Amino acid sequence: MGKRSPERPTGHLCENRLLRRAWRAGARDDRRMTRTGSDVGVPELEPEVFDRAIVAVALTAGADHRVVYINDAFRALFGPRELGERAVDVFTEPRAARFVKMLDQVYADRTARQVNEPRTTDGTAPGAPGRRHFIYSCSPVVSRFGPGVLAVAVDTTSQVEAVEAAQLLSEQRHKALQRYEALMSAVTQIVWLMKPNGDITELVGGFEKFTGSPWRPVIDDEWLTAVHPHDRTRLVRTWEDAAQGVPSLFVCTFRLRSASGEYRHVQSRAVPVERGGVLVEWIGATADIEDQWRNRLRERLLARVATITAANDVPDAFAAVAAAVVPDLTDACAVFMLPAPGVDESPTTAVRVASTARAGLPDLPPLTNLPYSVGPIAEQVIESRRPKLLVFPSGEPPDGALSEMSRTWLRAARATSLTMVPIVIDSAVVAFACAAGCADSPPPGTADLALLVEILHEVREPLRQAVELQRTRHTALTLQRALLSATPRVPGAELAANYQPASTTAEIGGDWYDALLLPDGTVTLTIGDIAGHDLDAATSMSQLRSMLRVIAYDRPDPDSPAECLARLDRVVEGLDIAPLVTVVHANLVPRPGGRWRVAWSNAGHPPPLLLPAGGGPRYLEGAGPDLPLCVAPTMSRTTCHHELENGDTLLLYTDGLIEVPGTDLGEGMAMLAAIAERARRERLSLAEMCARLLTDVGNRRDDAAVIGFRPIAQGAGRIPAHGDPVLG
Structure with a gap:
């Protein structure tokens, strides 16, 4: 020790x-x-x-x-x-x-x-x-x-805890991998790994089961043969964008041919993997999203066709139908209108009322409203009320499907399929739609056809409303034109009138004109507008026109326009014929030397337009218009006067010619005067001038009417232009 x-x-x-x-x-x-x-x-x-x-x-x-x-x-x-x-x-x-x-x-x-x-x-x-x-x-x-x-x-606490943490992390990663593998096996998902040189490995299988073709270990042109022809360029461009420069996330949705031969939408997503700032591989997954894509497409198409309820007439409605399905569901679509039910036509005819095509295809033939005889294939679709799919070699549509004009376009567009779907409203086939697959595209699959039929089925109600509106409009227009009789021949004057329905809406029935030659040589001119644009307005217009004719004929006093409108006001109010009426009523009496004395009364209507033979155009405002009819029947009314010289032109018109979207009434009146002056300078006849006024004022929201009067000396050789001496 x-x-x-x-x-x-x-x-x-x-x-x-x-x-x-x-x-x-x-x-x-x-x-x-x-x-x-x-x-x-x-x-x-x-x-x-x-x-x-x-x-x-x-x-x-x-x-x-x-x-x-x-x-x-x-x-x-x-x-x-x-x-x-x-x-x-x-x-x-x-x-x-x-x-x-x-x-x-x-x-x-x-x-x-x-x-x-x-x-x-x-x-x-x-x-x-x-x-x-x-x-x-x-x-x-x-x-x-x-x-x-x-x-x-x-x-050893820190060491043990470090080991335990590592074991826990390893277990968590193992469990996550197990969950991921289980998830991958439960969904249609292909997981792959690709090297920068194009070598590709399938980590989670499913490619062969989905496409019916074996997995290829190298990305080459053969891969693209399974991709829809219309998606190949976009797929390659999206990949190149992700791989250029600093690699970034790659995401692309495209159509891939399945084992059944039909195409299904898939989405590929891949992220680059870098080590030490160098790209070593891409890890990606491709999932079948056909069901999600189709549900979103269905919602989007139904939202589009919902706009058809705002369509003003049948062509607008069918144009909205065609635009709704292009390009998401088909490359091109045209709608052909059949004759109204009850019209017996043999052979059956149809009119192409709407058509549209996706970008990159040839221009569609213009709409002509010319009927053509439908072929036996279309007849079969109409009679069976069932859709029919025609598949044919690229650019070789069969005979008997459509008109030769349509077949010419299908050849130029390299069409490969044509789907004809009847449009049934109230148990009657009123039209049929033709959807074409173009530019060598494969024919539509079963799901595409089912969705196309569903969309056309969904628009039946708004189309029915548009068809009913067109029928009512047609009836009103027929009635209106039957009542707007030809103007009488007046010695020493030109007299012309014209009427035109609205260019972009279904409004019709309220505007009218009238001209009457009285026994003493007096000419009465009337232009008017009744509130409302339907069959009721057309009916009220016919009653007012007839009553004013009787009143004017019974009271031939040249200075009687105000009294005529006052009497008409009392009658209309008492019989409750119309809610509101604006009108200009004029008497024109011939005077010595070829002149005419005009007396008129204005009940809330735009003022007459005068084109003097020796000056610029101007409006005859007078003291301003009186109140419209049906407002104050007991109110006294005013008669205004003016002398018309040889070559002067007097125009009465409705507000459809001066109410132009995007402009106020002042601008509309200035535009009308300018158009009339140009027509006079071109030495147009009065009938040609009236037609010009209706066609040159574009984008009208309302129907419009115009009636004109021009004194012409007997034997006059031509219509004097502005600045010319009046011919006597």
């Missing part, structure tokens, strides 16, 4: 010197008796050397393992323990029993033992830091307390 160092106040045994002295006195003989041969010559251990050790150290002495030393690291790991007590009484945690057992074994056979697998404290000891991990060893030693065991523990 070496010489024992003198006692020092360092270490934790200083606070228990009495215990140590007692231990020395009582255990000196015991040391001599129990020291084995292996202990002979072993220097006594000085436990204080472990005071500042970073590992936990505890020392026990004697067969009952009384704890005689612990260092700060031990207290930090396991909490403080009572010195001088037996280990079995100090280490009372359930898991400490095997530690006490190891103390017995090491003390008995004087053989060191160690535990390399982490042990864990329960963290319940007073002053303990909580649940910690450690490994430990027990070695036989001899100290000044006699034979005993030195226990050394190393805190």
